[in-house]
Amino acid sequence: MEPTPEQAIAETQQWIQTVVIGMNLCPFARKVVQDQTIRYQTTLTTDPETLFQAVAAELTLLTETPRERIETSILIHPNVLTDFLEYNDFLGAVDELIAQQGLAGVIQVASFHPDYQFAGTRADSVENYTNRSPYPMLHFLREVSITEVSDDPEFLEQIPERNQLTLRDVGRKAMLAKLKAIREQAAAQRSNPGGGGT
Template sequence: MDNAPSLDNTDNEVIAAVRCWVETFVIGMNLCPFAKRELVKDRIRFVATAAVTEAHLLQVLQAELELLNTDAAIETTLLIHPQVLQDFYTYNNFLNVADALLVSLELEGVYQIASFHPDYQFGGTEQDDVENYTNRAPYPVLHILRESSIEQVIASYPSVDDIPERNIALMNALGRKYLQTVFKACLNRSA
């Protein structure tokens, strides 16, 4: 997808890091067996926002939802926000605000927002638990997904419920040191 025409070098670097993460981590490790098709078809929109406040990020999120509503060529958007919600717990709380936006725009059930963050931590895990890497990204990301597409993929994919357990087993097999190396490589590639 074409990104905003006025991207500066910082935006390009942020997008390059997240795109590398999608290519080498999400697709390369097959964490999401549905992502490759959309990347190959160029139907993933990568957007870096300069938002520095939650209010501004919410405005950008609303604009992205409105764009998805009018442009069927975009399957999904990765809204990257490197300057706001750096703290994972603040980010995690913001997800409630993002879900409330879906409700207020009457888009609940049309879209859902998946969450990725450099310090992602599942409930009941320790910060250093390797399974957290299934939802870790180089920068905070709000991933906007079309519910209808999720339903189609789930209906056609065998054993979709096994994906999380398979991913956790893979993270454990690869180990923290290797996963950190992958992240650093994506950040370095963008520089």
């Protein structure tokens, strides 16, 4: 069953709480969640061009909105670019758009996908789960937000490596169990939308 926008957002929020914050994979996430300054936007389009237009609109909105209202933005797109290689190719067009809008060094995009695979890894390598989200999504970050957390480039560069070490310690079996629990909770909510789940 295709998720509604509300269900896709709810599942993404649960993933952020359980995996991203719960496993301390991102030093920026906890504060924006607590401050409620993350914007979640969903498009159910199946067309990459329509998604590209949504990306452009999201970049404009983020740059025109004060940080105290929207610090960061996540665009969830469950029905388009479900193939990771196509998604990866699309990222190049997004980076070009950021540059064309004069936002290089202002906004950067972080990539998350259910089938995310780092170069040089096997598809089943546990390291890939640092970027494996419930749905394909694009996360737009303000560069200033990142430097405020740490102005040490070496610290920032080492985040992916530290995350991969964390997941190796946790193991693939435990990661799959976490993701399965998130999916099952979301599926239960979809089948019983009026059930008032926790």
